[in-house]
Structure formats: C-alpha cells, structure tokens
Amino acid sequence: MSIEPFEIPSIPPERLALLNEKLKNAEYPNELETDVGWKYGAPRWAVEPLVQTWLNDYDWEKVRAKMNQWHHYHATIDGLRVHFIHEPSKNPDAIPLLLLNGWPSTFYEYHKVINPLRDGASNTQAFHVIVATMPGFGFSEAPKLPGYGASKIGDIFNQLMLLLDYNEYVVHGSDFGSMLGKWLALYRSENCKAYHTVYPACIPPIPTPTFLWAHPFKVAKFLASMVLGMDTVYGHGSSKIRGKSFIDVENDREMGYCAIQATRPYTLSFGLTDSPVGLLAWILEKYHNWTYPENKSDTIVLPETVTTEEFLTQVTIFWLTNSISSSTRFYYEVFNDEGMKDMFMGRVAIPTAVAYYAGELSKLPREWVEASSNLQQYKEIEVGGHFPSLECDEVFVDDIQQFGKLIKTKEYLK
Structure with a gap:
C-alpha cells in the first residue's frame, strides 16, 4: 500500500473540444406534444438550458481551483488507486471522520462541509476530515474484476484509515455510503468506533429469537402494523416506505433506474458514456426528485439549495473520468453480493446516530x-433531502458536531 499526492486535473484540450462538439450538436429525443412535467423522466425543457450552460458558461478551471485548496491523494490498496481528500485539523481534540457518499454523487457532495468540520465551526467539535471516493467513482480507479460490493470496498476504506494512522475513527455515510458505513460498523468495529448516517439500512423487528428476546414489544408493534398500517401503529409521518425490495419498481416508480443499474448496467452505459447530454439528463432526474422539497412545482429544475455550478460539477466529474459506467456497475455488485442480507440484518453495537x-x-x-x-442520537430535520451536505450544509455540520461531541464526552474514542 502506498500514498501519493494528487491534483484535480484540467480537462485535456482534445477532451474539451469533444465535449463542446457533442453539446453543441446534441440530438434531443422525441417527446409528447402535451406537457407531462417530470412523470416520464427529465423533460427537454429542463435539460436543454443546462446543456447550454455547460457549453457556454460553466468554468471547470474555476471549480478545479477551489477543489485543489484541499489535499488530494491516491492510495494504492488492493491493487486499486483510491482517491481521497485528507484535511487534518489543527485542533488537538479533533476526531478522525471518514465521509462516504453514494450515487449519483462524487466527493464533491461534501465540498461545503470539509472546512467547517475540520476547523470546528462555531467553536464546537473539530474533525480530521477524510473524504474517500469509492472505486469506480470519479478519480478512484475502477475495479477490473467482478465482486467489488460493500464488503470489499468497505475493507479498502478501513485499510485507508489505518494507512493514515487512524486506528480509531468515526464514519458518516449517505446513500451507498451509509451501507458501507454500516459494514464498517459491523465488521471493523475494532477501528470504526461510531457510525453516523442519514440513510440507515436495517430490517424491521421481525419475530426472530433475537428480536423476541431483546425487543418483544417492538416485535408486537411491528406485527400490528402489518394489519393496522404503519401510520396507525407508529404515528403519521413516522415512516416512508414505498418499495418492498431493492428494485421494487411496481410499488416505487423511483426505483426504475435502480432496476436497470442492478441488472443490466453495461447496456445502459453505452448511452451515458457516449452522450454527455444523456449523462446530464440521467443525473438531473435524481437531483430534481431527491432534493427538498419532495413535491416541487414542475417548473422547478433544481432546488435553490443546489446551484447549477454544483450540479454541473458532479456531472463533469463523471464525464471527465469516464466513471458513469463503473459507478452504475456498483449497483449490480451490491445486488449480487451474498453478504448483503447479513449486513442488513446485523445489529450495530457501536454508537450510532441517525439524522x-x-x-x-x-x-x-x-x-x-x-x-x-x-x-445514541436521533433527529428528524425539517429541511434537506438526499444530499444534505449540499442542501443544508450548516445543519449537516451542526448535527455531526453534536454526535462527535457526544462520543468524545462518553469516551467512545481514545
């Protein structure tokens, strides 16, 4: 294992010329004459202005300069060059914090929170901030062989933290990062000492011997909810469960993308790799649907909390690194990972926070x-969506700082 410095690169002139040519000569798909909003997916009226902005106004060099304010590195682990940001705090009481994102994001999802977390904003808890890029996403090398699901990638990130001499650390995860965080919490608890997530992965308290022994009342309530309904038993707004499985498209139309990425990622990738417009539209639908508020007016493309520059930066990173295919392939690996069932069923014993x-x-x-x-900490926050570190960064930082202060006070970390 080795570590070497890395700098976010400029776009090579020939690549930039190709991008501009494809954006300028984009061929848009046939659509209905009737305006159906976003029901069929991202509409042309929403996509085309963003394409024009990408072509005429977006400045990668400006964003690149901002990203290079941080210390970027590549660590070679398990034969893969893994990209990460490492921003040590000057505060002697700082806690090592590993930030993990999911799809369709990159490390840039955390660009607003790195400095406040590192510096202990508002004179509260500070962190040694590590933002790690999953293999196959952005500037991390893509796996060359099948089988790189949560267990292999989780182990890579634990090795990374040890390589940085952080024998004890806290992990935060969103989306797939939550899944990787839980894997670390379950199987690397000798190093991962606390787990913070905005997207917990667990099963209900079904009548297994373990649940019946430890939580008989919770089991009874769950069984009652199957008859009386979730809102009746747990209270209105206490849950939001639409699908019944990883790719339950019948009960959750939002999972259509998941079904194809988990079963036929290769076929999808030809269009997303060759067409920057197709790539933009595919990611845009998620940033429109998954951000707060949920029930947006059809005229809204992106929420006020996510700028056009921030969105196009995420898209540009996928395009520049040709990583959309390898990032969607991760869905296939997770869907076919035999250890996922045990991971979902496992109980996290280390201190856990959910927001x-x-x-x-x-x-x-x-x-x-x-x-x-x-x-140990639970919050329901009235703002933000699937990308809280982008949408409401100050709230996000405050929540993680409170958890850090809690585990520091209770001496869960040395």
Whole structure:
C-alpha cells in the first residue's frame, strides 16, 4: 500500500473540444406534444438550458481551483488507486471522520462541509476530515474484476484509515455510503468506533429469537402494523416506505433506474458514456426528485439549495473520468453480493446516530433503528433531502458536531 499526492486535473484540450462538439450538436429525443412535467423522466425543457450552460458558461478551471485548496491523494490498496481528500485539523481534540457518499454523487457532495468540520465551526467539535471516493467513482480507479460490493470496498476504506494512522475513527455515510458505513460498523468495529448516517439500512423487528428476546414489544408493534398500517401503529409521518425490495419498481416508480443499474448496467452505459447530454439528463432526474422539497412545482429544475455550478460539477466529474459506467456497475455488485442480507440484518453495537432529512427517499420508524443499533442520537430535520451536505450544509455540520461531541464526552474514542 502506498500514498501519493494528487491534483484535480484540467480537462485535456482534445477532451474539451469533444465535449463542446457533442453539446453543441446534441440530438434531443422525441417527446409528447402535451406537457407531462417530470412523470416520464427529465423533460427537454429542463435539460436543454443546462446543456447550454455547460457549453457556454460553466468554468471547470474555476471549480478545479477551489477543489485543489484541499489535499488530494491516491492510495494504492488492493491493487486499486483510491482517491481521497485528507484535511487534518489543527485542533488537538479533533476526531478522525471518514465521509462516504453514494450515487449519483462524487466527493464533491461534501465540498461545503470539509472546512467547517475540520476547523470546528462555531467553536464546537473539530474533525480530521477524510473524504474517500469509492472505486469506480470519479478519480478512484475502477475495479477490473467482478465482486467489488460493500464488503470489499468497505475493507479498502478501513485499510485507508489505518494507512493514515487512524486506528480509531468515526464514519458518516449517505446513500451507498451509509451501507458501507454500516459494514464498517459491523465488521471493523475494532477501528470504526461510531457510525453516523442519514440513510440507515436495517430490517424491521421481525419475530426472530433475537428480536423476541431483546425487543418483544417492538416485535408486537411491528406485527400490528402489518394489519393496522404503519401510520396507525407508529404515528403519521413516522415512516416512508414505498418499495418492498431493492428494485421494487411496481410499488416505487423511483426505483426504475435502480432496476436497470442492478441488472443490466453495461447496456445502459453505452448511452451515458457516449452522450454527455444523456449523462446530464440521467443525473438531473435524481437531483430534481431527491432534493427538498419532495413535491416541487414542475417548473422547478433544481432546488435553490443546489446551484447549477454544483450540479454541473458532479456531472463533469463523471464525464471527465469516464466513471458513469463503473459507478452504475456498483449497483449490480451490491445486488449480487451474498453478504448483503447479513449486513442488513446485523445489529450495530457501536454508537450510532441517525439524522432524517425531510426530503430523504425513505424513512424507517425510530423503533426499528433502535432495535438494530446502539442508537445514541436521533433527529428528524425539517429541511434537506438526499444530499444534505449540499442542501443544508450548516445543519449537516451542526448535527455531526453534536454526535462527535457526544462520543468524545462518553469516551467512545481514545
């Protein structure tokens, strides 16, 4: 294993010329004459102005300069060059914090929170901030062989933290990062000492011997909810569960993308790799649907909390690194990972914090999370969606700082 410095690169002139040519000569798809909003996916009226902005106004060099204010590195682990940011704090009481994102994001999802977390904003808890890029996303090398699901990538990130001499650390995860965070919390708890998430992965308190022994009342309530309904048993707004599985398109139309990425990522990738317009539209639908508020007017493309520059930077990173295919392929690896069932069923024994933001895709009753983890901090936040560090960064920083202060006070870390 080795570490070497890295700098976010300029776009090579020939690549930039190709991008501009494709954006300038984009061929748009046939659509209905009737305006159907976003029901069929991202509409042309929303996509085309962003394409024009990408072509005429977006400045990668300006954004690149901002990103290069941080210390970027490549670590070679398990034969892969893994990109990460490492920003040590000057505060002697700082806690090592590993930030993990999911899809369709990159490390840039955390660009607003790195400095405040590092510097201990508002004179509260400070962190040694590590933002790691999953293999196959952005500037991390893509796996060359099948099988790089949560277990392999989780182990890579634990090795990374040890390589940085952080033998004990806290992990935060959103989206797939939450899944990787739980894997670390379950299987690397000798190093991962606390787990913070905005997207917990757990099963309900079903009548297994373990649940019946430890949480009989929670099991009874769950069984009652199957008959009386979730709102009746747990309270209105206590849960948001639409699908019944990873790719349950019938019960959750939002999972259409997940179904194809988890089963036929290769076929999809030809269009997304060759067409920057197709790539933009595919990602745009998620940034429109998954941000707060959930029920937006059809005239809104992106929420006020996510700028056009921020969105186009995410898209540009995927395009520049040709990583959309390898990032979507991760869905296939997770869907076919035999260890995922054990991971979802496992109980997290280390201190756990959950923050539910208002526009998050799913929400489990607090009692389910309590039964499946050592829950030390729980919040329901009235703003933000699936990308809270972008949408409401100050709230996000404050929540993580409170958890850091809690585990420091209780001496969960040395």
